[in-house]
Amino acid sequence: MSQIQSLRGMTDLLPDEVHRWNAVENIARKQFGLVGLKEIRTPLLEATELFSRSIGEASDVVGKEMYTFFDRADRSCTLRPEGTASVVRSALQHGLLSQGPQRLWYLGPMFRYERPQAGRQRQFHQLGVEYLGLASSRIDSEVISIAWDLLLSLGLKGLVLEINSLGKAEDRRNYRTCLIEWLQDNFEHLDSDSQKKININPLRILDTKNVDTQKMLKEAPLLINNLCNESLDRFEKVQELLKALEIPFKLNPRLVRGLDYYGHTAFEILSDQLGAQSTVCGGGRYDSLIEELGGADTPAMGFAIGLERLLLILGNSISNDISPDVYFVNKGYQAETNALVLSRKLRAQNISIELDSSGSAFAKQFKRADRSGAKWALVLGDDEVSRGEVFIKRLRNSHDDKSPKQYKISSSDIDQLINFLKDKIKN
RNA sequence: GCGGGCGUCGCCAAGUGGUUAAGGCAGCGGCUUGUGGCGCCGCUAUUCGGGGGUUCGAAUCCCCUCGCUCGCCCCA
Structure with missing residues (x-):
């Protein structure tokens, strides 16, 4: 067929579905307005370095999934694979943080070079919230509640909120050493993928989908047992507040987020209706990222919702009436x-x-x-x-x-x- | 990057070696020179994702290629 087609993983949103997207966006705008968040829009294209420095060289996103190319002036450019790094870059570039904490939201396409499958495209859309400059554990629970309430207000059911604490950088370093030791002792029982990851990114082995590895990992040391008291107290407080908000959650000690900048509270919201890609929303605290990108030491917390996955769960239960009068x-x-x-x-x-x-x-x-x-x-x-x-x-x-x-x-x-x-x- | 499944009209499909490639939906025209939702009639694929091969003969068999899809890795 010589007919030109869209690129793999780049899907058209035809008129019959765009009104469903608009309905979701309208509800999100309204919800975020209620919280007093401000919208920010950043370019789709950024300097490659922004992502390699923030997300982490060892992560798969940077290692093999980025759309990177050289422009006419030989600068390495990358189509953004996620939103947080760009928002932080923008806030720093324009001195937003010197005006006080920022409570922001964004919506737009992201790009990752992967094989498409259910709930995953190469160009996909994320709706995200970023709180910059706010450290309190109350912020963690507020941010989680914003995500949770948005999904509820869209009429979603059967969602599960999972949380974990990744602690401080020092906690993770200690744990990493102890985990690697344990993994090496049990090396021959690991699947081959996990064996490869031991020295590159051992924490990621924890959320493997290999059933046998999962079983044996029940014996492995847990991150939560390696947290310092301060990290533990903080995590307890977040849980207390979620209970006060009457948001049900499940502790998942193996929840490790894929991007390097997360620490302390990490969370995911999962749906049982999505097939293999069950995460609708993922987020957490990233207190070290802003400093790593050249700003002052500034705490931050955020999340992103995958809109394709969201629309998949919603099915036809949502729509805007587009009939003329x-x-x-x-x-x-x-x-x-x-x-x-x-x-x-x-x-x-x-x-x-x-x-x-x-x-x-x-x-x-x-x-x-x-x-x-x-x-x-x-x-x-x-x-x-x-x-x-x-x-x-x-x-x-x-x-x-x-x-x-x-x-x-x-x-x-x-x-x-x-x-x-x-x-x-x-x- | 690696596995499994699939690819016939805009959409859903029948057809698995033999004269002109079913049918349904949608579209267009008509029955009804001007009144919808129902019904009836007609029209709409020289061609089966693309290329090569086998054969007297291929949508149907073989090879290559492209695409879609589901899963792995990873993530939203």
Whole structure:
């Protein structure tokens, strides 16, 4: 087939689904408005170094999944694989943090070069929240509650919130040494993938999907037993607050987030309806990232929701009604001109109109009017023009509706027509 | 990067070596020179993702290739 197609993993959002996306975005905007978050938009393309420094060279995202290329000036550029690094970069670049803590949200496409599968595309969309400059454990629970409440307000059910604490950098270093030791003692029982990861990224072995490895890992030392008292206290406090908020959660001592910048609270929200890619939302605290990117030592916490996965769970349970208020049936030389002019006047009054421009038989136009979902049809033909009228017909009547089915209004009295339609559309 | 499944009209599909490639939905036209949601009639793939091969003959068999899909790795 020589027909040009979209690139692998880059999907079109066709008109029939875009309205579902809009519905989600509208609800998210409203929810975030309630919390007083401010939206930020950053470029899709960034200097490669931003991601290699923030996400971590050893991570798969940087190691093998980035869309990286050289521009005409030989600068290494990368299509953003996630949003946090860009938001932090932007905040630092524009001195946002010197104006106090920032509570931000963003929405947009991200890019990762992977084999597409259910709930995973190469261009995908994330909705994220970042709290910059706020250290309290109350922030951890607030951020988690924002994610949780957004998903609830979208009507999602069967979600599970899992949390863990990754502690301080020092806790992780101690644990790493102790884990590597244990893994090496049990080397021959590990699957080959896990064997390879021992020295590169041993913590990641913890959330392997290999069943046998999972079983034996039950004996492995746990990160939580290697946390210092301060880290432990902090984690306890977060749990207390989640209980106060009545948000159910599950402790998952093997939850390790994939990006290097996370510490202390880490969380994921999972759905049982997603197949292999069950994480809808992931986030956590990243107190060292801002400093690593050249800012002052500043605490931060955030999360990202995968919109494709979200829409997958939502199915058709959400949508915006995209039907026009009125479908304009019109036929005949003068009538077609008048209909065009009249449509424009009505649209200026915020009445949405789909104007039929096919010139086909009235029967056909009514068929289309019916399918458009409009509740009212405006009809203009030679007869109406000669009588100086506009014919209005109600479509899709319910059985118990006894109000008249059709009306005639003088075409010279635009105001009457406008008021009539506005009144009808409201109901 | 590695495995499994699949690829026939815009969509859903029948067809597994033999004359003109079912059917449904959608679209267009008509029955009804001007009134929808139902019904009926007609039209819409020289071609089966692409390329090569086997054969008198291929959508059907073989090879290569491209794409989709599910899973692994990893993540949202």
